[in-house]
Amino acid sequence: MKIPIITTAVAAILVIAAAWAVSEHRRTHHDGRSGIPAAEADAPPEFALTASDGRSVTAASLRGTVCLIYFGFTTCPDVCPTELGWMMRTLRQLGPIADAVQPIFISVDPERDTPAKLSAYAAAFHPRMLALTGTPDQVKAAADAFGVVYRKQTPVSQQPGFYLIDHTMTTFVLDREGRIVHRLASADTTPEQAAAMLRALAGGAP
Amino acid sequence: MPRPAIIAIVLLSLVGGAVGAWLSLPPSAANAGSAPFAGSWDPADPRLGEKAYVMCQGCHGADGRGVPGYAPALAASRWLTGPPEAAALIVLHGFDSTSEPGSAYVSSRMLGHGRQLTDAEIAALLTHARASWGNQAPAIAAGAVSAMRSRFSSRSAPWSPAELRAITR
Missing domain, CATH: 3.40.30.10 (Glutaredoxin)
Incomplete structure (x- = not known):
């Protein structure tokens, strides 16, 4: 089977995006008690x-x-x-x-x-x-x-x-x-x- | 888009999500178990017992008088001033007398503090409490606490009075 290069690229981007989204969610929401993402509390x-x-x-x-x-x-x-x-x-x-x-x-x-x-x-x-x-x-x-x-x-x-x-x-x-x-x-x-x-x-x- | 490509994207996204989740997992596993850690206090502090008792005073009171129906008095407490094994186990894993006939504590049980305190800290606070508020029981050595921690290393639930009586008989 042959997967076009564009599809592979899209897949790679999705992988990175998913990893980032999950990690970002964990980072900002692991403390369910405060609910305020650290980055916003400047x-x-x-x-x-x-x-x-x-x-x-x-x-x-x-x-x-x-x-x-x-x-x-x-x-x-x-x-x-x-x-x-x-x-x-x-x-x-x-x-x-x-x-x-x-x-x-x-x-x-x-x-x-x-x-x-x-x-x-x-x-x-x-x-x-x-x-x-x-x-x-x-x-x-x-x-x-x-x-x-x-x-x-x-x-x-x-x-x-x-x-x-x-x-x-x-x-x-x-x-x-x-x-x-x-x-x-x-x-x-x-x-x-x-x-x-x-x-x-x-x-x-x- | 061809079906294999869609499958590939879905699979890769799942892998990516899993990797992301793994990368940001809280290290709670590192805190698991009852292995002693570096203590909160300097082990050479001559007032270690008095200071570590801060862990107990919330319920048992700075004056050792306790709170009726919630936490027993430590002044003249037979569990505190009795066999060192029982006193050590109560601090390590907690105490539950809710099912003891005639207990004054029907809904209140003590949780263990073995994960927050080192053996030396437990020995010191017990020694302090065993010699305060009129109590006159001998000191407890850190080794006696360590022996209980390793003998009951798989224990996590609070002890019942009957269990402690069986151990110290």
């Missing part, structure tokens, strides 16, 4: 929050530093410690370059996560981890800026004031311009892979 997310030591921290005050940002709450049973542990393993992979990366935990539970609780929680994970909170409105605005969603669950205990919170479990990587350049999760990315991404961003002179 505008840096803006926020104004308060660190557990009382300092005011805004997106602008973090410009010039590569940041790892994770939203959660200190009484989270499994997801937060898992993802923050993954963040710490990533930083340990980086060696001395880790000093150029700012780990940040933003509480989605301003009602219960007092500055004292946040300080102790952050210190248990990393001596330089910044724990941020704010008024419920400030926290909501920050979460919206990142496309993070959170919602109180129905109570799982009779104990007053006890509740869990469903929340986005993405770790955001911000470059020195404050743009979101990666959306990561421990289930998809190894600490080694995440460290390679951070090395590319933070490895050079600031």
